[in-house]
Amino acid sequence: MSADWSAIEFVVNGETRNVHVPPMKRLLDVLREDLHLTGSKEGCGEGECGSCSVRMNGELVNSCLVPVLQAQGACIQTVEGLACDGELHPLQQAFLHCGGAQCGICTPGMLIAATHLLTNNPHPTMAEIREGLAGNLCRCTGFKRIFDSVLSAAAQINEPTAQEAAHAR
């Protein structure tokens, strides 16, 4: 431990975490090495491929470009924070059934970008989906089944539950 290291406190997937690390260490490395959250991947190390996408204070960021100092006090969501009590998030469910994941290496980042998109725009058009995922490269799928997955998840999320539907009547 070095004197010029920083104590960083932030919330990751709803849990307060403290790390003591070099302030310029990449957020991606802190997540993977210090917190052992290896779901976020490095594909290019320069913010082109989006495999390291996480949400930070509601913004979509490439965690390979964020010095951890900038994450001081932030709320961060990674792929590990999507499923709830062992139940797949509707996006994960849709990716599974529509074939949105093949080799899986871009999938965590793609899921986070899709989560970000649907949070800000619950009814995206195909053009908006394409734009929303343009920063996340997938070399396996040709993207089509990823788009299908997002559309399917959006429908699922937006569909009122039976109870809500009964109230609406």
Add this chain to the structure above:
Amino acid sequence: MSAHARTRIVGSPVPRKEGVDKLLGRARYIDDIEREGMWHGATIRSTIPRGLIRSIGFDRSIDWSEFAIVTAAEIPGHNHIQLIFADQPCLADGQVNHCDEAVVLVAHPDKQRAREAAAAVKIEYEPLPPVFTIEESERQDVMVWGTDNVLKSFLLEKGDVDSAWESAAHIVAGEYRTGAQEHLYIENNGVIAEYSAEGGVTIWGSLQCPYYVHKSLLSVFDLPEDKVRVIQTETGGAFGGKEDYPSVLAAHAALLAMKSGHPVKMVYDRVEDLAATTKRHPSRVRHRTALDADGKLLAMDIEIATDGGAYSTLSSTVLSRATLHSPGPYVCPNVRVRSRAWATNTVPYGAFRGFGAPQAIFAIERHMDEIAAAIGIDPIELRRRNFLHDGDTTATEQVMREPVILDQLLDRALAESQYHAKRARFAGENRNNSVKRGMGIAAFYHGSGFTGSGERNLNSLAGIDVTLDGKVRVLVSSTEFGQGTNTVLTQIAAEAIGIDYEDVMMAPPDTGIVPNSGPTVASRTSMVVGRLIERACLQLVALLRKNVGLGETFMREEFFAACERYRAATGEVVSLCRYEAPPGIFWDDQKYRGEAYPAYAWSIHVAQVAVDTVTYSAEVEDFWAVQEAGRVLNPVLAGGQIEGGVAQGIGYALYEKVLLQDGHMVNNQMTNYIMPTAEDVPPIHVYFVEIPFSHGGYGAKGIGELPHDGPAPAILNAIRDAIGVSFTSIPLLPEDLFEKLAVRTAVAEVAAV
């Protein structure tokens, strides 16, 4: 088996076997894995394309005692990477033959220190003259490989080409070129190695072919088979790029593990992966074609040259597949293909989805449109008049015994894409519009499985066993890297036995556990290995019926109870099967003649493009892919293979350019090596016509490589249709369009003045 033979699991879109782990972010790729006391390796690479190593200097400001250092002198066995030939050194010894060739390895407990130290090693060279292009290599002024720079050559001959020209009504010649292409799997190459004097070498890694790495390590370390163990970890894309290179990287990491006495991880970053690992072979293909007055092919004289790079790696087999796909899906009485792979001082080119076929098919399918224009016939009609049918004979004199339904596939493609109506509409609209649209097609086959006697030589072994906790386990070295091996083989086993999808699991892809079912390449897994699994399952059921009274019909519980009775009697429940060639398959390697492939998948692609004559950009607006690839085992996975392959083919045609300077890739970053993004890929419409292949797993033929073969020629044919200008070289970037179109416009304006 009819196309509609009833199956419960095969043919249904069951979810990907390892899908949940991938979606939860808990699938463990190589860089997610740590070993106790692990060090990190780094590679010192040549900075010149060719030369003698004069000295290796270590900067005195660094305490080198903290590091493990390995040079060629420390290799315990043979200093070569065993693939087809043994010409590629594991570490350069005395001479380098391409930029970015590995010379020295270092390892340190701290990854950053290892990298910094690597930068502090200085190698001095005495440069030798390099060769960078096919043409320079052909000139043979400078010999950089063997006695003639030729890594491999083939001659394929049918009939008598030379006597056909005289009687021809038309003779059309053309030259076509394709560039290198990078796989751009999103997970870079990476391995972890451990070494002990007693246990030998263990490798965990991102790789396609565990037994290729195994074989290569036996040679580098001079160890017996049981002292090398290779385990594939979850692999984040491969596309052929993890077929040959992992043998190099695994050897490097294992040498460092031996030297340091620690596990060593080597995971390349993107810059290193792009600069140092294999790519698709660049090619130049020349066609000279004779036709009669009705547009029927009389003779095809084809000359193929590929750039193989500095070492032979897989260039010979890539060239073979290029040769066998170069005449296209047509009947021609007289064919000659002369092909050569040339050595240059660039990083060796290697396996990439399609494996020589995309290069050859780009040439023939562009050439067919050039022929059509030259002799004044519709390009669709020209193809129809010459298509192969059942009973016809290919260039290698293979009789097409299985159904060939190109006409049907073409009709479907034309109907789905509204090809004729759109062409007519665009022709009208283009007159008054600076954005010009066009339609183009490509017709092609892709041979499934290894070429010629390849599958016989592989002699694959695969099977199943039953675990103590009541699961059937698939025993294969065939790996999953996104294409669906786990899912499809599980489906086949569950179907064949008559149990649930959830009752079947994959054994770990570990050479210490699974038999050698061959490499995961060549569109062979569903067809060849799938068939072995199907047979092994039926064999087990028969065994249980004969020995422990399993009934003719049974519930899954009865099957597992019978397995336990069999285990009690014999000690284990295992069923393995070895490859058996379909009957009547014969290949003559000397004459290069016979059944080139046991089966072919067939496809028609249609591209709709828009060329903006102001910005000089070409965009694919819509795309149709119609194919017959045997039985579709899983429609979601199969569709995903086609769509992904088409997208990669679009990149090959319009986006992806490997820029070399002195044989070193200078755009070795994702910022400047551009692949199609979510905003670039058009809608891709996929249609399957299913004709089960009697010797494939549940009727499957190969599917993975097929979709990469068609997009490039279909797109450039569509560009020709849109603007009436022929392009014969890919990648076709806006600057290439600008150069040709702007110059034409300038010439026309001068002429008008």
